Amino acid sequence: MSGVSIPASLWIQGLAAVGLLIITKLIWDVYFSALRLIPGPALAKITDVWRAVHTYGGRIDLKHVQLHRKYGTAVRVGPNCVSISDPGLIRTIYSTRNPWKKSDMYRPNDVLLEGHRLSNLFNTQDEDWHNQNIRPIRGLWTMTKVLEYEPLIDETITKFVDKLSLRFVDCGKVCPMDEWIGFFAWDVTANFSFGRHYGFLDQEKDVDNLITDSTAGLKYFAPVSQMPWIDNILDKNPIKRIGPKPTLTGVLYAFKVVAEYQMQLAENKIEGTVDHTLDKYVQLKKTNPEMVNDNQIVNWLMLSILAGGDTSSATMRAVLYFLAKSPSAMAQLITELQGAALPTPAPWKQVRDLPYLDAVIREALRMNPGIAMVFERVVPQGGFTLPDGRYLPAGTKVGINPFVTSRDSGVFGNDADEFDPDRWLQGSDESLEHYEERSRRMKDTVDFVFGGGGRVCMGRYLAVLEIKKLIATLYSTFDIQLVDQGHEWKYHNAWFVYQYDMPMIIRRR
Missing domain, CATH: 1.10.630.10 (Cytochrome P450)
Known part of the structure; x- marks a missing residue:
């Protein structure tokens, strides 16, 4: 019994649909996400691959310092992850x-x-x-x-x-x-x-x-x-x-x-x-x-x-x-x-x-x-408002790197x-x-x-x-x-x- 072949047109349509979903997700993460007001590297806003690659390189601590000196106290380092540099928030987070x-x-x-x-x-x-x-x-x-x-x-x-x-x-x-x-x-x-x-x-x-x-x-x-x-x-x-x-x-x-x-x-x-x-x-x-x-x-x-x-x-x-x-x-x-x-x-x-x-x-x-990475926590129910008024919704990964503070x-x-x-x-x-x-x-x-x-x-x-x-x-x-x-x-x-x-x-x- 021969297998049923799938027409090439259906493969093309399927790939197009997947591609459209990916593009839609990327556009959402950059322009419509609740974290869109938090600045950061463009690639970091759409994929965690950015921070994984920089961490693999062995100097993510220096990269975090550079980012905070460029973007300020809150930096988006992942689609749903924010790095904080304000020492005053240690006791809160x-x-x-x-x-x-x-x-x-x-x-x-x-x-x-x-x-x-x-x-x-x-x-x-x-x-x-x-x-x-x-x-x-x-x-x-x-x-x-x-x-x-x-x-x-x-x-x-x-x-x-x-x-x-x-x-x-x-x-x-x-x-x-x-x-x-x-x-x-x-x-x-x-x-x-x-x-x-x-x-x-x-x-x-x-x-x-x-x-x-x-x-x-x-x-x-x-x-x-x-x-x-x-x-x-x-x-x-x-x-x-x-x-x-x-x-x-x-x-x-x-x-x-x-x-x-x-x-x-x-x-x-x-x-x-x-x-x-x-x-x-x-x-x-x-x-x-x-x-x-x-x-x-x-x-x-x-x-x-x-x-x-x-x-x-x-x-x-x-x-x-x-x-x-x-x-x-x-x-x-x-x-x-x-x-x-x-x-x-x-x-x-x-x-x-x-x-x-x-x-x-x-x-x-x-x-x-001795430890120099972001200690990640999850924003609790009700969300959290940063001292400058920007809002982080519940479920956002957030944390502070002691090397930065x-x-x-x-x-x-x-x-x-x-x-x-x-x-x-x-x-x-x-x-x-x-x-x-x-x-x-x-x-x-x-x-x-x-x-x-x-x-x-x-x-x-x-x-x-x-x-x-x-x-x-x-x-x-x-x-x-x-x-x-x-x-x-x-x-x-x-x-x-x-x-x-x-x-x-x-x-x-």
Whole structure:
């Protein structure tokens, strides 16, 4: 039986109809959309491909700054997506009460395990589920509680300093500091999370390609998050999965660690006092038996596994890089540290209130936020009217990129593109009242890199503890310089910020 042929004229008519629908959609998006008054690149108004391509290139942060300086405080970066640059709207969009829902940009970060799609505390769009699941552990992440991790951090800092001395200081070799900061950040995260290192510092390499695979995963997640539906075709399809799967790798690793630790507990093989995160979570089985099981513990641990090493290493690399580029700032920091007469590793109680150390770290975080993409939310029912009167209807994706707000001249001055830790100090002719108000605005803006509202990063206090202690220890112990002060690092923004090519000479101080 022969097949029924379709006349060519019908094919032509069908294609013409599809073409007409596409053209009609494009005209609507540009001229009749509720967002038509929001300016932006012409291509961005008709397709999300524009922002996916720019994100894939690795410098969407700079593109956003350029767009806002051209178009103003609201820029249309997609057919239904608006980027905001007004720091004053951070508390509105990322509110604690009646929070705006996360958009579907976070969905590609789901894990597909045995055919089931699993969200996590970072990417879930369900606020009630998030609040319910984070409540038992929220109290474990105050500064008072994270200080219990200081001995574990000290252990890793000591190992790091010893390794730098042996491999680079004593023999005069050039240190690829970007790699070694990554080794430290991942090992210290493992130590306070599980009570053991991954082994990067001991083996002096990327063990089992954990960092490489994680980076590849984020380089997938960043552009795909701009067109999240495409993840259903690539990584989440049931036939052949395409692309890296770092979240799945992290989940399987966490299940392994949890199982091994509980076996050690059952066999009474745990000696001495244990103060790592895993132990604290396991103990919650006793106080919250109806909720806490191994799956829940893994879900909690994923917050550290997914973000702990990458975000803190980005900030620490930025500190070392910008100090190497700013001899006067480095000299001022060293003077302060020498005056403090710090032991090694530097204790938190002696570094927490050092003003210039704090200024240097805040300025590096401002210049180079560890996360530098738009944190998308969805405009709630009733819509939202911008301060200038323009209206954003309900369902619009909207958000702020911390890289953009951290370059805001209204908050940081006309030299907002320059590294200057002094901006965080009181000026010689500045009143205390003016300084405190200016400092508050700067801190509120820069701290947005940790998120806002109920979805703020719980590990922010631990990150500050780890970073301050390491930077104080390194610059109390070593003189650290770029091989060539004119050398420029390489940089790729893939949700988390990755910096490369930081060859440094380390000498004993």
